[in-house]
Amino acid sequence: MSFAQFNGTLPATDAWSGYLAQAQDHIQNNQRLALLLLINSPIIAILLNAIRQLIIPRKASDPPEVFHWLPIVGSAISYGNDPLGFFFENQKKYGDVFTFILLGRRVTVALGPKGNNFVLGGKSTVFNAEDAYTHLTTPVFGKDVVYDVPNDVFMEQKKFVKVGLSTDNFRSYIGMIEEEVEEFIKRDSNFSVYQMNDINEWGSFDVVKALSEITILTASRTLQGKEVREALDKSFAELYNDLDGGFTPINFMFPNLPLESYRRRDRAQKKMSDFYVDIIKKRRESHDTADHDMIAALLEQKYRSGRQLNDREIAHIMIALLMAGQHTSSATGSWAVLHLAANPEVADALFKEQVRHFMGPDGKMRSPTYEDIRTLPILDSVIRETLRMHPPIHSILRHVREDVAVPGTLSSPSRDGTYVIPKGNYVLACPAVSQADPSIWREAEDWQPARWNDQSGFAAQALKMYVDENGEKIDYGFGAVSKGTESPYQPFGAGKHRCIGEQFAYLQLGTILSTLIRVMEFRIEKVPEHNYHTMIVMPKHPRKVSYRRRRLD
Structure with a gap:
């Protein structure tokens, strides 16, 4: 008997080989099971999620x-x-x-x-x-403004902005807005048919692109100030687009993704902030008080503590006004033009209203005043019905x-x-649900501006509840306003976060639409559907509107 046989090594080796084979089979089985679990884990997670909701x-x-x-x-x-x-x-x-x-x-x-x-x-x-x-x-x-500060500070900042939204300023803005619209359609390549002065030829333009440019031109000429308007060149447009690229649903849901669009946003914010700070510093040094824009108003404001707004705070408030106002007004303006193009009888009535109020004995239209824009019933109803069907923010x-x-x-x-x-x-x-609810509004899916002209009708009563000019007012820190939270019509929000730019938006939209409808006819076969994949609800493609110079005979 050899030592190996005596020691029992040879039989043990056979057993060990068996154990290894079993272990290897066990490992392979576990690996297959793990692979199956990995492949099927989404299905398992979905099933467990469904079971949880149905059983628990x-x-x-x-x-x-x-x-x-x-x-x-x-x-x-x-x-x-x-x-x-x-x-x-x-x-x-x-x-x-x-x-x-x-x-x-x-x-x-x-x-x-x-x-x-x-x-x-x-x-x-x-x-x-x-x-x-x-x-x-x-x-x-930017930092230190809007939702980056406690609510009471934000309410003070809204009060500062409201100072710049004065009636005197609004009166001076009408002519500026009209001039910007007229100049835009005279030089933009999409309006070449208009520029040729041919009343029989039809052209077309992308309504969102045109209204976006018109909105930023008119806002910069009025609220933003002459320095901003003069800077509206290609480089400013690129800066704005990069900053705007950070104002999307993906940024809301995932605020810190390592994407180039996020980095462009951050670089653009810094450059835009520095741009405004440079303007503000020069304004302070010059002591120029002749301007009727928002920067001039903000330079004079102080918090309750007695501290003045600093340059960076003013810059960031100006950026907030630029971004928020641009989106909402261009969206509403686009929807209004689309509906006027699809409803030429309403567009004709709107034009005739302009003729009745502004046509002089010489056959030329005079410019409307601030008071005019507020008292034109058809224009008012067109804007209100557009906002009912297409509020810029749905949630x-x-x-x-x-x-x-x-x-x-x-x-x-x-x-x-x-x-x-x-x-x-x-x-x-979701005020948009209340504004589109067929159990509340008659023929809710139809764009019917005339519903706002019936003073005893539901729309007028909803508006009265929203505006509540003679009712109880609440001061959240930026002046007494109607609460408006119980109305089924809330196009600019309600409560303490109600948009303070509401009156400027009506002024801007009213003047833009009045100017466009005086000089052009519009046509489109069908109003596009809503695009809900953007922060502000825009029309889907195709959204080109046909136009021609208006016949004045």
Whole structure:
């Protein structure tokens, strides 16, 4: 017997080889199982997510949750493609209050006029706008303004801006806006037919491109100041576009992606801020008080503490005004021109209104005044109906800082208890739903400016509730305003975050539309659908409008 045989090595080696083979098979099986799990993990996650929603009961106080297959993603795709359709569909299932998942965020929706009042009339310490928006607005507007400061400071800044939105300033802006529109259509290559003075030839132009350029030209000539208007060259346009590239839905949902567009945004913000600071420093040094623009107004303002606005704060407020006003006004102007092109009888009535009020004995049109623009019923109804159907912003979010009970009037009629929205959720109001609700508005899907001319009709009553000129006013820190949160018509928001540029927007839009309709006829076969993939709701392509010089005979 050899030593190996005595020691039992040879039989042990055979056993060890067997163990190794079994272990290798076990490892291979585990690897196959792991690979299968990896391949099927999305399916497993989807199934577990569905089972959780179907089997695990929700708390009685929780609003109903919209069923969704994809975890984390939730209802983001359905909501992003067609928010109003998404809201109306789920309103039928769950009532006016329900929760949906938006890329990991729990968003509780409160629909209808009562829902708008609940969210937009809520306390800022509970329903907070800064928490909801600062990650989007601060990189674009800059530090120390708007949602980058506490609410009480923002309200003071709104008061400063309101000083610059004075009636005297508005009176001086009418002629400037008219001149800018006339000069634009005289030199822009898309209006070559107009420039040839041929009343029989038709041309075409991209309505969004044209109205975007007109809006920024008129805003810079008036609110922004002469230095900004003089700087509107190619380099400024590129700077603006880079900054605007940071004001998109992807920036809102994912604020810190390592993308070149984000880096361009940050570089553009710094350059734009420095550009305004240079203007402000020169204004301070020259002591020039003759200007009627926003910079001149802001240079004179002080906080309640007695501190003046510094140069960087003024610069960032000016950027905020430029970006926010540009998008909303160009969107509304574009939709208005599209509807006038699709409804030539309304366009003709609008033109005849201009003739009645402004045509002189010499056959020439005089310029409207500020008071004129405010008192033209057809022009007013065209703007209001356009804003009803196409409010620039459809969803308004707030971050919930503490548990909040939903009023019983908002809960489902069949419920005995009250919903509670937990701290950490978001709440969402959608005035666009109220403005398009067929149970509220007659023929809600039709663009009917005439509905605003019936003083006893529903539209007029909704407007009265929104404006409430003779009713109770509330001062949130920037002057007494109508709360307006209970109206089914809220084109400029409501409550303390109601847009203070509302009157300027009407002035700007009214003057632009008046000038265009005097000199051109428009035609389009069909008004485009909404593009909800942008921060401000724009028309989808194709959006070219045919035009020709207006016949004055």
